[in-house]
Amino acid sequence: MPRSRPDPVQVVKQRRDAALSALVHGVPYIQFLGIEFDRRGDELTAILPYDDKLIGNPMIPAIHGGVTAGFLETTAVIGLAWASLWDDIEAGRFDMEELTRGHLPRLPKTIDFTLDYLRSGLPRDAYARARVTRSGRRYASVQVEAWQDQRDQPFAQAAGHFLMPARDE
Amino acid sequence: MQGDKSKFAEQFINLIPHCQALGMKLTGIGDGMAEMELPYSEQIVGDPETGVVHGGAVSALMDTCCGAAAMSHPSSPSGTATIDLRIDYMRAATPGQAIRTRAECYHITRSVAFVRATALDDDTEQPVATATGAFTVERK
Numbered sequence: 001m002p003r004s005r006p007d008p009v010q011v012v013k014q015r016r017d018a019a020l021s022a023l024v025h026g027v028p029y030i031q032f033l034g035i036e037f038d039r040r041g042d043e044l045t046a047i048l049p050y051d052d053k054l055i056g057n058p059m060i061p062a063i064h065g066g067v068t069a070g071f072l073e074t075t076a077v078i079g080l081a082w083a084s085l086w087d088d089i090e091a092g093r094f095d096m097e098e099l100t101r102g103h104l105p106r107l108p109k110t111i112d113f114t115l116d117y118l119r120s121g122l123p124r125d126a127y128a129r130a131r132v133t134r135s136g137r138r139y140a141s142v143q144v145e146a147w148q149d150q151r152d153q154p155f156a157q158a159a160g161h162f163l164m165p166a167r168d169e
Numbered sequence: 170m171q172g173d174k175s176k177f178a179e180q181f182i183n184l185i186p187h188c189q190a191l192g193m194k195l196t197g198i199g200d201g202m203a204e205m206e207l208p209y210s211e212q213i214v215g216d217p218e219t220g221v222v223h224g225g226a227v228s229a230l231m232d233t234c235c236g237a238a239a240m241s242h243p244s245s246p247s248g249t250a251t252i253d254l255r256i257d258y259m260r261a262a263t264p265g266q267a268i269r270t271r272a273e274c275y276h277i278t279r280s281v282a283f284v285r286a287t288a289l290d291d292d293t294e295q296p297v298a299t300a301t302g303a304f305t306v307e308r309k
Contacts, residue, residue, distance in 0.1 A: 029223035053190040064187035066229020114255040
């Protein structure tokens with residue numbers, strides 16, 4: 001059987017970016033914090049641009065621990081949803097029309113989330129990446145790390161457990 | 170004396186920009202206990218189809234309330250910072266309802282304050298989330 005030609009690069013990129021954009025921009029809380037995602041192939045980096053409303057301690061000043069928590073949890077949920085949808089996106093099975101009508105795929109639900117605060121979050125942009133360490137039909141485990149100016153000096157790390165949305169067969 | 174510290178903690182929390190942005194309010198504080206409230210708003214929704222609040226906003230409420238409880242303990246001289254925080258999500262908060270949390274600093278050493286908290290909506294029988302955390306005890 002002849003191998004089918006791969007899709008043109010623009011088509012592939014457009015499909016990936018549209019799926020990612022729908023996941024990220026459809027959630028009001030992610031918009032409120034101002035989180036964006038940078039994509040290189042299937043690797044995602046979450047970006048939290050600095051804003052005055054993210055400050056927790058105005059005297060230092062430092063980013064609020066709750067903002068750090070929300071940022072890491074968002075990175076974990078989007079990273080997990082992205083990894084679980086990847087095969088469908090690549091195969092063109094992902095329903096783009098549903099997306100443009102504002103129907104998001106069901107997102108994983110957080111069961112628990114444990115954060116370590118390693119340094120205070122400085123008043124500047126922050127970045128985070130998630131690693132799915134276990135992804136089953138029902139449960140998943142994800143680790144997340146966030147940093148600011150220096151990649152090898154994270155200011156927070158987290159581990160969480162998630163309940164995967166039921167897949168309709 | 171205790172009253173002064175509670176007043177200080179209250180003023181401090183009401184000045185936190187992120188708490189102001191979320192409309193979070195301190196409703197009670199003293200002797201290692203704190204109570205806070207997060208009103209429902211569209212901007213903190215995590216699931217646009219159901220209107221359920223995002224876990225991150227609940228985390229922000231829990232973190233602030235646990236920190237306030239640690240600061241208000243009689244053996245805590247001043248400020249605090251979160252060392253770690255674990256949040257367990259029991260159920261989705263009901264859309265449209267405020268989330269209230271109560272935190273208790275149940276043990277404190279010279280270096281560490283141990284705190285736990287519960288978050289509830291109008292159904293006070295079943296918690297929305299619980300949290301446990303360790304906080305620093307700043308030296309004077």
